[in-house]
Amino acid sequence: xxxxxxxxxxxxxxxxxxxxxxxxxxxxxxxxxxxxxxxxxxxxxxxxxxxxxxxxxxxxxxxxxxxxxxxxxxxxxxxxxxxxxxxxxxxxxxxxxxxxxxxxxxxxxxxxxxxxxxxxxxxxxxxxxxxxxxxxxxxxxxxxxxxxxxxxxxxxxxxxxxxxxxxxxxxxxxxxxxxxxxxxxxxxxxxxxxxxxxxxxxxxxxxxxxxxxxxxxxxxxxxxxxxxxxxxxxxxxxxxxxxxxxxxxxxxxxxxxxxxxxxxxxxxxxxxxxxxxxx
Numbered sequence: 001x002x003x004x005x006x007x008x009x010x011x012x013x014x015x016x017x018x019x020x021x022x023x024x025x026x027x028x029x030x031x032x033x034x035x036x037x038x039x040x041x042x043x044x045x046x047x048x049x050x051x052x053x054x055x056x057x058x059x060x061x062x063x064x065x066x067x068x069x070x071x072x073x074x075x076x077x078x079x080x081x082x083x084x085x086x087x088x089x090x091x092x093x094x095x096x097x098x099x100x101x102x103x104x105x106x107x108x109x110x111x112x113x114x115x116x117x118x119x120x121x122x123x124x125x126x127x128x129x130x131x132x133x134x135x136x137x138x139x140x141x142x143x144x145x146x147x148x149x150x151x152x153x154x155x156x157x158x159x160x161x162x163x164x165x166x167x168x169x170x171x172x173x174x175x176x177x178x179x180x181x182x183x184x185x186x187x188x189x190x191x192x193x194x195x196x197x198x199x200x201x202x203x204x205x206x207x208x209x210x211x212x213x214x215x216x217x218x219x220x221x222x223x224x225x226x227x228x229x230x231x232x233x234x235x236x237x238x239x240x241x242x243x244x245x246x247x248x249x250x251x252x253x254x255x256x257x258x259x260x261x262x263x264x265x266x267x268x269x270x271x272x273x274x275x276x277x278x279x
Contacts, residue, residue, distance in 0.1 A: 001025045002177050003058050003090070005049060006068030008034045010137045011096060014170035015066060016042055022174065027058045031070075052080040059088035064177045067095045069116055076112070078119035085125070092126045092183070094176045096169070099131045099188055100241060103248045109237035126183035128176040133190045133249065134163045134241070136270040139200055146212055146278040152201040153215045155222035156243045160194030162252045165265040172259045188253040195267045203268045207275040219243060 002019055006012040007028035019026045020039040028034065028044045038044055047054040049070060059065065065085050069076065085093065097113045104110060120127045142152045169189055176182040195203070198214045205212035217225075219239060226235040241249055256264040 001027060001062045002064045002066070003027045003029060003062045004066045005029045005047075005055075006066075006070065006096075007044070008032060009068065010135060010166040011169045011173070012066075012068060014167045015173050018170050018174045019177070022178070024178070027062065029055065029058045049081055050075050052077065052084040055081065055084055056088060059085050059090060062088060062090050064092040064094070065090050066173055066177060067093055067116075067120070069096070069113060074112060076116075078116045082119055082123040082125065086123065090125065092128075092177065092180065093120055093123065094128045094130065094173050095120045096173070097129050097131050099133045099190075099249065100237065102131060102188070103246050104237060104240070107233070107237045107240075109231075109233040126180060128182045128184075129186040130169060130173060130176070131186060131188045132164050132169050133188070133253075134161055135169075136163045136165045136191065136267050137274070138163070139204065139271070140274070140277060142201075142204070143277045146204060146208075149213075150205075150210060151213045151215060152197070152204070153217055154197040155217040155219055155239070156196075157198040157214060157216040158196050159243060159245065160196040160199070161242070161245055161249060162190035162192070162194045163200075163267060164189050164191045164256070165267075165270045167270075168256050168260070168264045172256060175259050182259070187255040187259065189256055190251070190253045190264065192264045192266050193252060194250055200267055200271070203271040204275075204278055206268070207271040208278055 002024050004012055004015050007016050008030045016026055016028045020042050026042045029047050031048050045058040047058055097117055101110050101113050145151050201212045201214040
């Protein structure tokens with residue numbers, strides 16, 4: 001049995017479906033009850049990683065754990081979570097971390113993820129760490145303005161980054177959870193090519209069959225907006241990556257293709273699959 005935390009999120013829901021389609025028995029863990037029916041080989045359990053004891057029923061009898069750190073990870077004890085998993089019989093753990101733990105090692109926004117990475121590597125379990133770049137699905141934040149005005153407003157309109165489709169993260173995670181040959185590996189997951197916000201707007205318009213106008217924000221305007229729902233360190237780290245990416249953050253990683261035997265999905269494919277959210 002495989003336990004997937006964050007099972008209702010952008011990666012988790014893809015991962016649950018991928019594992020279930022492969023015939024695995026899956027326990028899907030989330031703080032909220034998912035909408036819709038689960039496949040017959042998927043069981044849902046409501047739990048909170050901030051209370052590791054609440055994970056015990058989900059972990060009992062599991063072989064592998066997909067560990068998602070919710071939010072900024074504040075208030076979570078990685079050692080308590082991993083101790084609970086190990087005591088339940090889990091042998092393999094795959095951690096969803098972030099590319100920025102490597103590219104911005106001194107950023108306070110990613111301190112907790114670095115702590116989780118260290119804890120996973122020291123856990124005594126067979127571990128794999130996934131470090132995805134920015135998610136293609138971050139474009140969902142533009143959906144309300146696309147639906148109402150066919151407009152996307154964002155900073156750094158022509159700065160291109162190789163954003164990754166969450167479905168590809170899930171596909172790599174499924175391989176690592178099922179195949180022990182990935183133990184001890186850290187994978188950087190990106191899309192197949194850098195794409196700018198202006199190009200993303202064009203791709204969403206093509207998926208809709210209608211033009212989408214792009215309006216560029218200043219950094220100050222973007223900062224003011226993001227501060228409404230993100231802590232300041234996270235805002236500064238996000239704007240730094242979006243506006244002044246390092247060469248490593250612009251680089252296309254070979255790891256998705258190395259694990260899956262195919263190229264990662266381009267943003268255009270994500271936009272086509274997700275067009276209903278923007279209509």
